[in-house]
Amino acid sequence: MFGVVMLYVHGASASVYISTTSRGYTSTETGNPFFECYRSHPYLTAAVSNGRYVYLYNEVDPLATPVNPANADPPESVPFTAGDPQVQAYRINLVTAEHRSYGAFYCASSLDGERSVVPTLFLRSDAKFEPTNGRFSKTVNKGDVNVTVDFTEVTPSGTAKYWRFNGTTDMTLTIFSGTIFEGLTVYTIIGEVDTSNGGVYELHLAGERGQARAGLLRLIVRACPAGRYDESSGCTQICPSCYNGGVCHDQTGICICPPGFQGDGCEMACGRNRYGRNCEYRCDYEIPDDSTACSGLQVCVPDPYGCSCTPGYKGLDCTTECDQGEFGASCTETCHCVSGECDGFTGVCTGRSTECEPGWTGTNCQAFTVIYVKTNKGQTNNFVCRLEGGNLISTAEPVVNLYRKFGSGNYTQENIIHNGNGFPQNEKFLFLVFDVKVGELFVCSLSDVNIFFSDTVTGDGEFTQPELPSAPxxxxxxxxxxxxxxxxxxxxxxxxxxxxxxxxxxxxxxxxxxxxxxxxxxxxxxxxxxxxxxxxxxxxxxxxxxxxxxxxxxxxxxxxxxxTQCSPPSRGPSSVYVTKGTRPGEIWVSWENPPPNTSNCASGVGGIRIYLTRSDIQSGISKGTADPIENSVDIPFDSYTQTLEPYSQYLIQVVVYNKDSETPRGKGFTQITEEMRKRKNCYCINSKGKLELECL
Missing domain, CATH: 2.60.40.10 (Immunoglobulins)
Known part of the structure; x- marks a missing residue:
């Protein structure tokens, strides 16, 4: 458990918009550090208040009487007019003595029962730690895993380092106590993060908290997973695209735009020396539209955006101009222009060409698209989500999700597989989707620390494979x-x-x-x-x-x-013998049978097949016309006698056969059948009382 001492429950309702600006916030011990509270149309009648957001000074009880100056509320606000048209704003000039200008402060607005609180942080110029990301806030989503809070030690030392959360005063309740984070400058929230992890993180050296030289960073946790909003419904709604670093509000789904941008999707740049929800305020009213007017100004807007520099500047103190090819609040966006140059405040292409590079679109060459290739039924459809021109703020991979919705149903991720991250940001994010229906709606969303994009595509079903009408x-x-x-x-x-x-x-x-x-x-x-x-x-x-x-x-x-058919038997008959029979036209054939395992057929050997081919003999009383077609006869395994035409010549071939084929015939044997003998006429003669047979 962490000890938490807070004056106000933080959070922002986007329905009551207020912004907090600050100068001198990285050198609170010198000069004239102050912060200002600005309302925006249509919330100009909202009541404005301010105060200390959390107590970050542990040397005394923050609730003790009298209150230690370092824990005291800031001085009374000073009203003044600003804006176009002019409205009343409030400045709070902080006192540099006794660390009274160090810590976490806020502006708040209240209207019709709704309240928005927008904090801002102030450090000393000799702070021992600074946020590594160059900003005083970091935005993540509920369900993000192993979120880190990162500080850089300005002058590395071996002194023990103490972590605190929302101003803990009990030394036994510091975050690092008894954990692996003792002495580290990076704190990792193990597992999935939720809104209870949101707040001000503090890192200081042991025994030096009273010097007010700690590092401070505010972690903002959206109440819904990336790309979703409406916590009351279980975060079932899909966020719209928020360009130029805008962040989708976790309750209402509207885009909270970064300083210097406006519009439903934060797509319109305010230009130099301009900021505000409607671009109605100037960074410096004495220097109209000068490119240096916003140097050193930090602007904080309602959660879940947080704080950043105005467009054209980056760094913790917002005095470093954007490098060539960068633009936007804290220079988080990337130019994609043919010329390689763009306006650091708006992202509009400049130089020798005002056109975007091929594949990039929009006034400042940004786009987030989702496409899919129709595939065959039963196959995964490749959905490709691509960020073009958006420069992600996080050092980790962005969160990209694809959702589907058919008819009046809810968005789901059923049968969707995330198949690869496109990192860095101008690469592709691939999803594999099963069973795409005609008219089904798909939404791809990308979210980062301070950015959200989405795009929609309608499914066209799948191809049906060709089917044969009948079997072969x-x-x-x-x-x-x-x-x-x-x-x-x-x-x-x-x-x-x-x-x-x-x-x-x-x-x-x-x-x-x-x-x-x-x-x-x-x-x-x-x-x-x-x-x-x-x-x-x-x-x-x-x-x-x-x-x-x-x-x-x-x-x-x-x-x-x-x-398939059987192959011919591997062995034919042996010892084949062909001879004339004892009667005319008779031929006798004999042989030896092959072994039974030579049939080459599962059904075995069928038997013996004898081919008989007749041809003419030039003389002989039984001469006849030869049959032009051979004859064959299938017989069992035994000798065989066949009566043929007498006195005829036959070619006799003997093979072994199975159900599909037979052995080769070979040359065979030629045999001439016996000639038919002429019959004699016999008579009975009675001679001398005796019967005698005489044949002529």
């Missing part, structure tokens, strides 16, 4: 190939978006868990394919799918099972 069919097979055919895809008839790039053909073993293989096709648009290099007598699953351009462009794959 097998129209042929060999022992190492299968031929497929399918109906060609037609964009006017079938499901899917053109153009058609071609068809992909896949294959894999049937009932296998191995990965399928894609066929390398020479003609991707042909609606047929012969898949080669397959194994014999093997069942395969073949798939065919149409595809369009882009990742995931392939449509649904339709499949068919096809089986």
């Amino acid at each position: 069919v097998v129209i042929g097979a060999t022992n190492d190939s299968v031929t497929l055919m399918w109906d060609a895809w037609d964009a006017s008839t079938y499901i899917g978006d053109p153009p058609l790039i071609g068809y992909r053909v896949y294959y894999m073993l049937n009932n296998s868990r191995e990965e399928d293989q894609e066929v390398r096709r020479s003609d991707r648009l042909a609606p047929s394919e012969t898949v080669t290099g397959l194994s014999p007598d093997t069942a395969y699953v073949f798939g065919v799918a149409a595809f369009r351009p882009g990742p995931g462009g392939q449509g649904r794959r339709l499949e068919v099972v096809g089986t």
